[in-house]
Amino acid sequence: MTYGSADMSESAGAKSTLASTVYQQLRDDLLRGVFESESKLRVEWVVSRYGAGASPVREALNRLASEGLLGRHDQRGFFIMPVSAPDLEELTRTRCWLEERALRESIANRTGEWEEQLVLALHRLARAQRRLPEDPSSNNPEWERLHRAFHRALIAGCRSHWLTGFCDQLSDQASRYRLISQEGAERDEIGEHRLIAERAVDGDADGAVEALLNHYRLTAAMCMERFNESGDHRVGKALRGRR
Structure with a gap:
């Protein structure tokens, strides 16, 4: 037995x-x-x-x-699961709601360790290449991992595993739209991330939230624009219908 x-x-x-x-x-x-x-x-x-x-x-x-x-x-x-412009809009709006609360809680409860981990996550992200050198049209998986780690570090101090879990789920969905659209060619991404981190470490909750939500909304807008330009049948029709 x-x-x-x-x-x-x-x-x-x-x-x-x-x-x-x-x-x-x-x-x-x-x-x-x-x-x-x-x-x-x-x-x-x-x-x-x-x-x-x-x-x-x-x-x-x-x-x-x-x-x-x-x-x-x-x-x-x-x-x-289908993709559409209305779904991306709802996803972005919901993600902004939840991550605003998570970021405010993290800043309110910030510690030296949280600040160090956030600065380290930013440093690692800044050193990574967004695209693969051998294939500039493809995203670098290591950059994707470090990008996720940075955004996770931002809200890691919110003291709610439920909230971080919901934020992770929404992050997955947002990443799907971003990767499908191949968004991210014309923007100062590291500058956007640095601004969020600097304001968070300074304890400027309003400024950090503003920078984070602007970052997410710009990503969504660029995704929609790329879909609209390409005429991608998955969301392009919906996008053209909403303009």
Whole structure:
């Protein structure tokens, strides 16, 4: 019985590891806009693409659906969540609401350690290249990781794991729009991030919030403009209809 229990435990651990691997790979592809919006994701197709069994694939798909990166039809499987101008507007507005509260709380409760971590996150982001040197049209995954770390450091002192969790979820959705649109060519991004950090470290809550919300709204506006220019069928029609 002991050996059987050990074998079952190892098997469960292997499935969990596979599910985590599929989850991360599929999540990255979803955020980068690899798949067609609103297209179906059949379990068999995902199994074939990512080289994993049906059980870990279903676990990964369910996890992504719970995070809002996939939709789910009863008895009909999973599908890629659609993108649209109204959704981007709502997403940006909601993200601004929540992160304003999180940033104000972080500044109100700031410590020396929080300030150091924020300055360090800014320094690392400033040293990273936004685009891949060998492919200037592609975003650098390391920059994306450091960018996320900077924004996470901003609100890390809010003392609410619920609030940071909601902010993380909205950040994922915003990143998806930004990566699909390939936004980010004509702006002083590091200057925007530096202004946010400097005001936060100085304890200027109103100024830091203003800089952060301007940063998010500019990103959304540039995403919409890029979609409008390209005529991307995923949101381009909606954008033209709203102008």
